[in-house]
Amino acid sequence: MDVYEAVTSRRAVRAFTDRPVPQQVLERVLSAASWAPSGSNLQPWHAFVVTGEPLAQLKKRCAERLATGDSWDEPEYEMYPATLASPYRERRAEFGRQRYGALGIARDDLEARQRAAADNWAAFGAPTALFCYLDRGMGRPQWSDAGMFLQTVMLLLRAEGLHSCPQMAWAKFHRTVAEVLSPPAELMLFCGMSIGYADPAAGDDRIGRAPLGETVSFIGG
Ligand SMILES: Cc1cc2nc3c(=O)[nH]c(=O)nc-3n(C[C@H](O)[C@H](O)[C@H](O)COP(=O)(O)O)c2cc1C
Numbered sequence: 059m060d061v062y063e064a065v066t067s068r069r070a071v072r073a074f075t076d077r078p079v080p081q082q083v084l085e086r087v088l089s090a091a092s093w094a095p096s097g098s099n100l101q102p103w104h105a106f107v108v109t110g111e112p113l114a115q116l117k118k119r120c121a122e123r124l125a126t127g128d129s130w131d132e133p134e135y136e137m138y139p140a141t142l143a144s145p146y147r148e149r150r151a152e153f154g155r156q157r158y159g160a161l162g163i164a165r166d167d168l169e170a171r172q173r174a175a176a177d178n179w180a181a182f183g184a185p186t187a188l189f190c191y192l193d194r195g196m197g198r199p200q201w202s203d204a205g206m207f208l209q210t211v212m213l214l215l216r217a218e219g220l221h222s223c224p225q226m227a228w229a230k231f232h233r234t235v236a237e238v239l240s241p242p243a244e245l246m247l248f249c250g251m252s253i254g255y256a257d258p259a260a261g262d263d264r265i266g267r268a269p270l271g272e273t274v275s276f277i278g279g
Contacts, residue, residue, distance in 0.1 A: 064216040071221035071252075072177060073260030074184040079109070079220060079253060084186065087214040094210040096203035103204045104191040105211075106239045113187055116238045120179035120231050130230040134246045137226050145272065156265050178227035184254035189228065189235060191245035204248055211251070221256040224249055 059067075084107055096102060108116065142150060155165070163170040181187045188211065190204055212222045228235055228250030235247055256262070267273075 059217050061213070064213040068212050068216050068222070069262070069264040070223045071256045071260075072182045072223055073257040074182055074221070074252060074254035075257050076183065076185055077255045079186045079255075081109075083218050083220070084253075087211060087218060087220075090214050091207060091210040094203075094207040096206070097199050100200060100203065101207075102192055102196050102200040103207045104193075104241070104245055105207075106189040106191070106241065107186065108189065108239065109186045112238050113181065113185070116187075116235065117180050119234045119237065121176075123231065123234060124176050124179065131233045134229065134232060135248075137229070145268070149268065153265060156263075160261075160263055175227065178225050179231060181250075181252040182223055183257070184223075184252035186253040187228075188251040188253060189239060190248045190251070191241050192248055193244055194246050195244075201248065208249070208251065215253060219255070220253060223252045225251060 088105065088107065092101070094101075138150075158165070158171055158174065161170075161174050163174060177183075190208055192200060192204055208224055212224070215222050226249045229247050232247040235250070241247075
């Protein structure tokens with residue numbers, strides 16, 4: 059698979075089979091992904107790869123919290139600006155329309171939306187999840203480094219025939235994640251990522267992108 063194919067075939071998969079991901083594949087992907095760039099080579103990401111019983115425990119604990127209507131953990135970072143200006147507001151609305159429309163959920167059916175969102179904390183059925191932490195003291199450039207690392211992981215997963223879904227949703231239950239992972243206190247959870255083989259029954263629809271002219275300006279040349 060060439061890089062273009064890896065990039066264009068990567069999509070946020072939200073339904074996985076329970077086929078296990080071999081440990082040596084995960085090790086190959088994570089060791090290649092360590093070549094991701096970072097400012098001054100800080101490599102500020104801390105990845106925890108969770109499978110088997112600990113992941114089952116995590117899914118169970120989250121399901122219990124959801125069932126009792128437990129509120130989210132206090133946020134450690136803002137996932138989005140409080141107000142989204144145009145064109146981001148429209149892009150977000152379009153994402154919601156496509157994501158929930160594909161599931162046949164009406165715009166105002168908040169309960170059904172919440173039920174669908176709950177699949178996040180079951181890792182969408184994936185047998186493996188990765189959790190990306192950063193030192194609390196790190197700034198915006200280091201968060202960007204973590205993004206580069208995560209995208210590198212996702213592209214390498216494609217080369218192995220695997221799919222993924224990056225998920226900030228896990229940060230809403232960061233305390234429960236920490237109970238299972240026991241990360242050092244100085245780390246904070248950025249996001250999780252479900253990893254596995256895509257369930258072919260779930261289809262392969264994907265959301266589009268803004269036209270190039272909206273996001274890229276060519277100057278000169
Ligand atoms: C940092 C980050 C966090 C995300 N968090 C979630 C999430 O919590 N749940 C989810 O279903 N998708 C999540 N996504 C996936 C995005 O919705 C998805 O990447 C976007 O809509 C573009 O679709 P595509 O990845 O299929 O091309 C996240 C993506 C990123 C990069």
